[in-house]
Amino acid sequence: QHYSSFYSPFLHPKRRRSRWRKTVMASTSHTPAPAHSKKDKLVVIMGATGTGKSGLSIDLATRFFPSEIINSDKMQVYKGLDITTNKIPSHKRHNVPHHLLGEFVPDDVEFTPDDFRLQADNAISDIISRKKTPLLVGGSNSFIYSLLVQEYDPGLNVFDDRFDSDSVSSSLRYNCCFLWVDSSLQLLYDYLNKRVDDMLESGMFEELAEFFDSDRMRNNNSVSLGVGLLKAIGVPEFERYFKMYPPASVEVKGEWDPVRRGVYQEAVREIKENTRRLAKRQIDKILKLERAGWDLRRLDATTAFRMLMNGDQEWRCVWERQVVEPSVKIVKRFLDE
Ligand code: ATP
Structure with a gap:
């Protein structure tokens, strides 16, 4: 029987009603899931933006079949801006x-x-009830933390600089295998700059133009209110541009005057800077979790990134050898335990 993916409190006592209504029908049937025990296994892929977590999650999910992926990136939970939010x-x-x-x-x-x-807890229960392995993948550590800790206090931001790692709980409600994809920061910064250019090539600017042209944005110029998807890197940075050059008036880029080109380039510069800042903050949060005793297995993608940045096509082999293969070994051991 197919239920709407809007979780009804009547399906199972664990499935409380949330104020969020999903926009899609689930493709799988939702039989009531049993309450999960502390022993439920969860593979968690962490890392800063741009480190290749999504690709790794597919590599693992296709090797450790059947698996399903739960997104833990706080901008990617929303519908829309698919290119901009990656x-x-x-x-x-x-x-x-x-x-x-x-x-x-x-x-x-x-x-x-x-x-x-x-x-996410509901999704995990559902996946486990269907005898599949859940993989949690995404860069938002506040989401990962809120989901995994035994006792979660929404009023306490443990990542705030005012608190040291003693405030971070290491008592978790699942049996977790943590993979952390990391790289030297400078190389990651270089790669992120390039990735922004690639995203713009792939249609990020056009996607943002459409977003700023939507009824929602035309009726309510409230990027400054900064809630939800309005905070996605790309939206605040392009606000000035689209105020000066309304999206409906799109002209061929080659014919832009220098002022317009300058405003555009400034937005791109800010996107790159804010993306680098995001990556740095994410790594700092991961280090804080590690200091608090979270057992993170670090996978060093530095060499693969260096080769990628140097245009060496062999980077894929190095990625496979230094990131994917060790991850497969770690996950295999974890699932066999
Ligand atoms: P958290 O800190 O809660 O773990 P986070 O790692 O996503 O989450 P934040 O420091 O809260 O990082 O985010 C910094 C900025 O980056 C915010 O404006 C946020 O909305 C934006 N951001 C985060 N992830 C994405 C993404 N996938 N695409 C675009 N912008 C993003």
């Missing part, structure tokens, strides 16, 4: 089911870590 495109998902990816309509309401704790 959602893994459908053709790269290799039919691996994804949960909490682009499922929530961003009606100017924030999807909070507390919402995530409930929704």
Whole structure:
């Protein structure tokens, strides 16, 4: 029997009603899931933006079949801005089911870590009830933390600099295998700069033009309010540009005057800077979790990134050898335990 993926409290006592209504029908049938025990296994792929987590998650999900992926990137939970927020495109998902990816309509309401704790827990119960392995993948450490800790206090931001790692709980409610994809920061910065250019090539600017041209944005010029998807890197940075040059007046880029080109380039510069800052903050949060005793297995992608940046096509082999193969070994041991 197919239920709407809007979790009804009547399906199972664990499945509480949330204020979030999903926008899609689930493709799998939802039989009531048993309450999961502390022993439930969960593979968690962490890392800064741009480190290749999504690709690795597909590599693992296709090797450790059957698996399903739960997104833990706080901008990717919303429907829309797929290029801007870097959602893994459908053709790269290799039919691996994804949960909490682009499922929530961003009606100017924030999807909070507390919402995530409930929704992702439901998704995990559902996946496990169907005898599949859940993989949690995404860069938002506040989401990962809220979901995994035994006792979660929504009023306490443990990542705030005012608190040291003693405030971070290491008592977790699942049996977790943590993979952390990392790289030297400078190389990651170089790569992220390049990735922004690639995203613009792939249609990020056009996607943002459409976003700024939507009824929602025309009726309510409230990027400054900064809730939900309005915070996605790319939106605030391009606000000035689209105020000066309304999206409906798109002209061929080659014919832009120098002022217009300058405003555009400034937006791109800010996007690159804010993306680098995001990556740095994400790594700092991961280090804090590690200091608090989270057992993270670090996979060093530095050499693969260096080769990629040098245009060496062999980077894929190095990625396979230094990131994918060790991850496969770690996950295999974990699942066999
Ligand atoms: P958290 O800190 O809660 O773990 P996070 O790692 O996503 O989450 P933040 O420091 O909260 O990082 O985010 C910094 C900025 O980057 C915010 O404006 C956020 O909305 C934006 N951001 C985060 N992820 C993405 C993404 N996938 N695409 C675009 N912008 C993003």
